[in-house]
Amino acid sequence: MADGQSRAERKEATRQRLLDVTLRLIANRSLDSISLREVARTAGIVPTAFYRHFESMDQLGVELVDDCMRSLRQMIRDARRGVASHGDIIEGTIEVLGRQVREHPDQFRFLVRERYGGVRQVRRAIDTELTLFTSELAVDLARLTAGFDWSSEDLEMTADLMVAAMLKAIIDLLELDPKPARRRPDEQAILNRGAKQLRLIALGMGEWRSKD
Amino acid sequence: MADGQSRAERKEATRQRLLDVTLRLIANRSLDSISLREVARTAGIVPTAFYRHFESMDQLGVELVDDCMRSLRQMIRDARRGVASHGDIIEGTIEVLGRQVREHPDQFRFLVRERYGGVRQVRRAIDTELTLFTSELAVDLARLTAGFDWSSEDLEMTADLMVAAMLKAIIDLLELDPKPARRRPDEQAILNRGAKQLRLIALGMGEWRSKD
């Protein structure tokens, strides 16, 4: 064999290359405007070889969601651990969020773009994961509000709002100047605002009395 | 002339047909996956005639933003008037929001889709309008918090969060079953949740003390 790689490893490498290349191409366009040929060409294989890995671009899109969601889940785990070590829940969460977006911008850009984008299956896949995330956050909130008997509906409503605030922060981070030089101050401003928003919501929770 | 229309009127009618058709095609796909030919075909003209109205699909997209934004601005005006008549600011705003989305789903779908979509110029145009909207809301909030000397930064942060909550409600409304039958209860649930979220934020504002 050419390198120190088995055939299976080489195949997996090509597969990953296809996914990576698609993620990079997505940066300036939407998924359903990217052609199979373009992906194959950029990955350095012939169009027909694409079918050895995915049966269509749509299917690649769905698998790309899974891939990216692993990042997001990692973020959530980190955030939970951050709570334990950092003390302040909000500060810790926002910090983890900032780091993850900085480290995997393409993945988050893909998720944000295709969340409302063209391909139905992809949209669904992202939506499912996001709903799951909201539910988990609602469970966390339930623990924090134990004794105040919040209805599960109110918990979900609050989690939904918090997720919306975090998503807005992610989106704003992604639209910063890609050059890392002039970027830092803005990045901190966005993260600070996000933290403030979460704190504002937390304050509201303290005064909340359900009315239904 | 064939109908009771001048040439200029006929031209304007075709132009509008192109815009409308594009809006309808956008429902299931993203702007940059729609071809000029498809738009022309659906509008009932030959591809080359398209150029009599727009110099490219991208330019049509930008003008479509302007068109749709007129709806959004109308919504804002209605909401402001609703405040005066309805008494409760939040209830009135959410009600107007629900009505507008129900009446112009395609326009809102376009704005939401292309807000993070492929075409840069379109994205920019939408972003500008949305930022403007947030600023106006911040001004409204300033009036409501007069005497509590909120910093303009905090006002903007709060307005940003409220806009995020409203956008989330709009998005959820758009993803409802298109069939009007089984739709009403879900629609009310989404609007109620949105109203609760705004109320939660308002409660937070009552307790807010800036820390910088």
Place this chain on the structure above:
DNA sequence: CGCTTCAGTGAACAGTCGTACACTGTTCAG
């Protein structure tokens, strides 16, 4: 070692795309 498996190749296909160009026939101003 020989045989099979299979990731990747290359040519060919029927379509669609954006755009150029010369045109037609109605509208409208002078």
Place this chain on the structure above:
DNA sequence: CTGAACAGTGTACGACTGTTCACTGAAGCG
């Protein structure tokens, strides 16, 4: 009434698309 303006037509082009098929040659198994 005459001529220009111009919304819309029809044809043609080269480029690109997704998918087919028969193929090659190295990897991996018995």
